Amino acid sequence: EEAFLIVLDxxxxxxxxxxxxxxxxxxxxxxxxxxxxxxxAPTWTMPPELQHEIPVLYDPLPTAGELAGALDVVLQSxxxxxxxxxxxxxxxxxxxLTINEAENAFSLAVSGGKLDRTRVExxxxxxxxxxxxxxxxxxxxxxxxxxxKLKRYIETQVIPAKDDDQLRVRGILLVGVxxxxxxxxxxVIASRLGWPLVHLDLGAAKAGIVGESEAxxxxxxxxxxxxxxxxxx
Numbered sequence: 001e002e003a004f005l006i007v008l009d010x011x012x013x014x015x016x017x018x019x020x021x022x023x024x025x026x027x028x029x030x031x032x033x034x035x036x037x038x039x040x041a042p043t044w045t046m047p048p049e050l051q052h053e054i055p056v057l058y059d060p061l062p063t064a065g066e067l068a069g070a071l072d073v074v075l076q077s078x079x080x081x082x083x084x085x086x087x088x089x090x091x092x093x094x095x096x097l098t099i100n101e102a103e104n105a106f107s108l109a110v111s112g113g114k115l116d117r118t119r120v121e122x123x124x125x126x127x128x129x130x131x132x133x134x135x136x137x138x139x140x141x142x143x144x145x146x147x148x149k150l151k152r153y154i155e156t157q158v159i160p161a162k163d164d165d166q167l168r169v170r171g172i173l174l175v176g177v178x179x180x181x182x183x184x185x186x187x188v189i190a191s192r193l194g195w196p197l198v199h200l201d202l203g204a205a206k207a208g209i210v211g212e213s214e215a216x217x218x219x220x221x222x223x224x225x226x227x228x229x230x231x232x233x
Contacts, residue, residue: 002034011041020047027053043219045212061226062099064091070103078110086115093120096227101127125196128227132205132220135198136233138191144184150174154189162193162229183233190231198224199233 013019023037030037044056071090075082082090090109094102105127109119125135144151150172161167172189174182190197205216224232 074106139187186233
């Protein structure tokens, strides 16, 4: 009675009818005894029988400030000291990673007694790749012909406000037939902003199990939001 049972890796068998039926069978008894079962996993795809029985809590990725601990571990192990401004930049570069991933990225970035922020960003981009998310290469502004009004909008509205959380442009919708430069424009915008370009493939996010497509899309969007600022194509 009044116990906590923590179960790891149950996501691999929760789709099995015998497994989830056993779990459903004990829930009422758990409530009566004040006992709680906590299932822990990186992702969940619940069978329909459990969707209204078990609440799912999503633990958000750490903020830049919360990554300070991982950075301090690396700095102390290397007996290094850096300025506050550089430390803030490294923490922002690691946004989108877990604490362990950030610590590993900071360790890989140590070179010649310094921490290379570019290597942290490269490692982050490698880790955020998934079935639906890829990291693409930006293109220089002169590679896009025409679209003068879009270019002027980018230069006069998007770039000046890119560092202002209140005024920053959150999205641009481009509509047109294939071959008119929509995809290339996203590459150029990323280049002009100096931000990574993350490509979300909606087709790749689709899956055969009920609810899995939505879970894949939610995970991809949460990841893109966590690695911001970036250009999401």
